[in-house]
Amino acid sequence: MKDFLLILKTEGSVWTDLSPEQLQKHMEHGMAYIGNLMKEGKLKSASPVDKGSRIVTESNGIMKDGPFNESKEVIAGYFLIVAKDIDEAIEMAKANPIFKDIPTKIEVHPMMPVRGN
Amino acid sequence: MVAILTKIFGTENLDFAEDVVQDSLIEAISQWQYKGVPDNPSAWLFRVAKNKALNIVNREKYKREYSKVATHFLQSEWTAEPALNDLFSEREIQDDQLRMMFTCCHPSLSSDSQIALILKTLCGFSTQEIAKAFFSTEENINKRLVRARRKIKAERISFEVPHGKDLEKRLNTVLESIYLLFNEGYSASIGADLIRYEICEEAIRLTEIISQHTAIQHQSNIFALLALMQLNASRFKARQDSNGNILTLEKQNRSFWNYSLMESGFSNLAKSSSSDSISIYHILASISAYHCSAADYTSTDWESILSLYDKLLQIDNSPIIMFNRAIALSKVRGADKAIAELEQIETVASIKSYHLFYSTKAEFYIELNQFSNAIKAIETAIELAPLQTEKLLLQEKLKFCRENIF
Numbered sequence: 001m002k003d004f005l006l007i008l009k010t011e012g013s014v015w016t017d018l019s020p021e022q023l024q025k026h027m028e029h030g031m032a033y034i035g036n037l038m039k040e041g042k043l044k045s046a047s048p049v050d051k052g053s054r055i056v057t058e059s060n061g062i063m064k065d066g067p068f069n070e071s072k073e074v075i076a077g078y079f080l081i082v083a084k085d086i087d088e089a090i091e092m093a094k095a096n097p098i099f100k101d102i103p104t105k106i107e108v109h110p111m112m113p114v115r116g117n
Numbered sequence: 118m119v120a121i122l123t124k125i126f127g128t129e130n131l132d133f134a135e136d137v138v139q140d141s142l143i144e145a146i147s148q149w150q151y152k153g154v155p156d157n158p159s160a161w162l163f164r165v166a167k168n169k170a171l172n173i174v175n176r177e178k179y180k181r182e183y184s185k186v187a188t189h190f191l192q193s194e195w196t197a198e199p200a201l202n203d204l205f206s207e208r209e210i211q212d213d214q215l216r217m218m219f220t221c222c223h224p225s226l227s228s229d230s231q232i233a234l235i236l237k238t239l240c241g242f243s244t245q246e247i248a249k250a251f252f253s254t255e256e257n258i259n260k261r262l263v264r265a266r267r268k269i270k271a272e273r274i275s276f277e278v279p280h281g282k283d284l285e286k287r288l289n290t291v292l293e294s295i296y297l298l299f300n301e302g303y304s305a306s307i308g309a310d311l312i313r314y315e316i317c318e319e320a321i322r323l324t325e326i327i328s329q330h331t332a333i334q335h336q337s338n339i340f341a342l343l344a345l346m347q348l349n350a351s352r353f354k355a356r357q358d359s360n361g362n363i364l365t366l367e368k369q370n371r372s373f374w375n376y377s378l379m380e381s382g383f384s385n386l387a388k389s390s391s392s393d394s395i396s397i398y399h400i401l402a403s404i405s406a407y408h409c410s411a412a413d414y415t416s417t418d419w420e421s422i423l424s425l426y427d428k429l430l431q432i433d434n435s436p437i438i439m440f441n442r443a444i445a446l447s448k449v450r451g452a453d454k455a456i457a458e459l460e461q462i463e464t465v466a467s468i469k470s471y472h473l474f475y476s477t478k479a480e481f482y483i484e485l486n487q488f489s490n491a492i493k494a495i496e497t498a499i500e501l502a503p504l505q506t507e508k509l510l511l512q513e514k515l516k517f518c519r520e521n522i523f
Binding site: 030031032034035038039043045046047048077 | 189190193194195196198199200202203
C-alpha cells in the first residue's frame with residue numbers, strides 16, 4: 001500500500017458557480033463518495049481549500065508573500081488516500097462525483113515512503 | 118447515544134457527551150410540544166445530537182482533547198459529516214455500547230459506581246430514576262457519578278474493547294457487573310417496581326449485545342448469564358399479587374409467567390452447554406430452569422436442584438448459597454435437616470440481617486409443627502423486612518402460627 005496525494009483543480013468554484021440546489025446535490029454526492037473511502041479505510045485525510053490563500057516566494061535572498069493568483073483554475077482541495085498502486089489511485093480519482101458538477105482536473109501524486117538504508 | 122458521543126469526545130469528556138444528549142432531549146420536548154412528535158423520533162433525536170456534536174467540535178476544535186480515533190476526520194469540512202454518519206450507524210452504535218460497557222465496568226471503579234454509570238450512560242436513566250431504584254437520594258447518585266467520571270479521566274481509562282488475555286478477564290468483570298445490575302432490579306427489597314423491571318430488561322439487553330458481538334468469541338458463560346436472567350425475569354410479573362404483596366414461588370400463578378422470554382432462556386441455556394467449562398451462571402441458570410419447567414410447585418424436581426446446589430457450593434461456598442441450598446434440602450431430606458444447616462450459618466453478619474433467612478426458617482418450623490419456634494423467627498423477620506408489603510405478609514403468617522399453637 002502506498003499514499004497518494006490527489007489535488008483537485010476546478011474551473012470556477014462550486015461555492016459560487018452552482019445554484020443552491022446544485023450545490024446541495026453536489027454536497028450529497030461528495031459526502032457519499034468520501035464516506036465510502038472512509039469506510040474502506042482508504043482515506044487518510046481530505047479537506048477543501050478555504051478563501052485567502054497566499055504564496056511565499058524567494059528571489060535573491062528576499063522572501064516575499066503575496067496573493068495566490070489563480071487563473072481560471074482554482075485549487076478546490078486535496079485528498080490523501082491509500083491505494084495499492086497508481087492505477088488504483090487513478091480509479092479512485094475518476095470516481096469522484098465532482099466531475100459531473102464542474103470542469104475538474106485531479107492530479108494524482110504518489111508519495112514517497114520512508115526509505116530504509 | 119452517550120456511548121457514541123463518547124467516541125467522538127473521548128472518555129475524558131464523558132460529561133460533555135451527556136450534556137449533548139440532555140440538550141437534545143430538551144430540544145426534542147420543546148419542539149414536539151408545538152409541532153407534535155415526528156414520524157421517527159429516534160432518528161430525529163440522533164440528527165439533533167449529531168448536529169450539536171458537530172457544532173461543539175467546530176467551536177472547540179483546538180481547545181479540547183478529543184478521542185483520538187475521531188478527531189482528525191471531524192475537523193475537515195469534507196470528512197466531518199461522513200465521519201459522524203458513520204459513528205451514528207447501527208453497527209457502530211452496537212460497537213460503542215460494547216466499548217462503553219468495558220469503560221463503565223473498569224475494575225478500578227467500585228461496583229456501585231459501575232452500576233450507576235451503566236444506568237446513566239448506557240440505559241439512559243435519569244439521576245432521579247437511579248436514586249429511586251436504589252432507594253437513595255439524587256445527591257448521592259450524583260456524587261457517585263461525579264466520582265466515577267473523575268476516576269475515568271484521572272486514570273485515562275480508554276474507550277475500547279480489550280483484546281487477547283485481557284478480554285477474558287475484563288469480560289468477566291463486565292458480566293459480574295451486569296449480573297449485579299440485574300439483581301438490583303430483581304431483588305424485592307428496594308425501589309419502585311416499574312423501574313426495577315426496566316433495569317432487569319436493560320441487563321438482558323446489554324448481555325444480548327455482548328453475546329451477538331463479533332469481537333467477542335462466543336463464550337458459554339455469556340449465554341449462561343443470559344439464560345439465567347431471562348429465566349428469572351420471565352417470572353417477574355407473577356411475583357406480586359394485585360395488592361403488591363410479594364408471592365413466593367409456591368403461590369405464584371404460573372399463567373402470569375412470560376413464556377416467550379422463558380423460551381429464549383431455555384434456548385440460551387442450551388447454547389451455553391457447548392463448552393466444558395461450567396460457571397456459576399450455568400448452575401444458577403439450570404436451577405432456574407428446573408423451577409421454570411415444573412408444571413406446578415409440587416412437581417418441582419428438588420433432587421436435581423439440590424445436586425446443582427452441591428456443585429455450586431464447590432465453586433462458591435458463601436452463606437447465601439448455603440441458605441438457598443437449605444430450601445432444596447428441606448424438600449429432599451426434610452425440614453429438620455434444613456434447620457440444622459441454617460443454624461450453621463446463623464452467626465454470619467450478612468445472614469443475621471437478612472429477613473428471608475428468618476422467614477424461611479419459620480417455614481421449616483411450621484412444617485415440623487414447632488409453632489413457638491416459628492413465631493420467634495417470624496418476629497425477627499418482621500423487624501428486618503424492608504418492605505411494608507413483606508411485613509404484612511409476615512404478620513399474616515404470625516397470626517396463623519398463633520392460632521395453631523394452642
